Amino acid sequence: MLNYIWFGLIFVSVIVGTITGRIDEVTEAAISMSKTSVDIAIGLIGIMALWLGIMKIAEDSGLIQLIAKALRPITIRLFPEIPSDHPAIGSIVLNMAANMLGLGNAATPLGLRAMKELQELNKRKDTATDAMCTFLAINTSSVQIILPATVVGLMGAAANQIFITTIIATGLSTVAAIISVKVLAKMTRFQIKTNDQ
């Protein structure tokens, strides 16, 4: 899936760039975006270290396990295959809480920590598990209950008008994410093949 989309983007870019005479811009974009990617990754190091450090304290003191246990009735429906005492549940819950509160900087390190813990349960290290797909789909559906700071910054007081509409739309997109990820997981083409090692 991603193979075709990835190739499709590059293929279409070069063809259209040639036709529209923007081929130099296409080349320039490829080079500058590869640099941007590294800048983004390097920029993450500090904030990652900060939150992973704080989360390690939360784990060593049993706080994460406590949160995981408290929200188990909800998370067991979304992630039935994760053992109830596994720290991944705690990280997932904290990531979603950070997303809801619009704390993007904190949400990413927590999410990556959750991915690391989900990977420990994964038998095929290069293939996403059902839990990983569910987690990712919920994340990409945006579960924000506080308006993005950038939108508030641009709209000023007028941002108040879109408070309700955003909550309804983001709620619907999250429901759609959960339903589609659960339905798609049952389709044969997305099932993990056991004998194609």
Next chain:
Amino acid sequence: MIDNIIVFTNQVSRYIIPFLLVGIPFYGLIIKKVKVYESFVEGAKDGFDIALRIIPYLVAILVAIGMFRASGAMDLLISFIAPLLNIIGFPPENLPLAFMRPLSGSGSLGLFTDLVNQYGTDSIYTRIGATMFGSTETTFYVLAVYFGSVGIRKSRHALIAGLIADAVGVLSAVYICRLIFL
């Protein structure tokens, strides 16, 4: 009433990070007697590794998206689809943002800024755009970073589910805003 909710949530959100930074070590050291400094350093070590591990995935995704944007293919795609979506009541003014949102955070922010500058903060297009912005995510970026950080190359149905969620978010934004503001 809504004004008060916004003020309140904004006030609360200012204190969430400081509260976590003091609350978690407090719980660890004072209540559970955890060696918090040592725990912190132990956990923080991973930050570097994870950041480095996502680089190949980010380069792959961001380069492809950057080329696509630079080639003008996006404008072409939109000019084809706009008349079709206009039939179901989807304003062409919001179409570029709807397509850009899953691909690029900076790109979609730029398009939203254009909407604000062009139509003002009280127009229906700005309201729809802002609602879209809050109800969708940069799906390709999140996929690259999250799956890349643990070396997952086969993403199975995660991308489609994420894009379906984006589509539902975008369409809901249009229809909810039309319902409430028109």
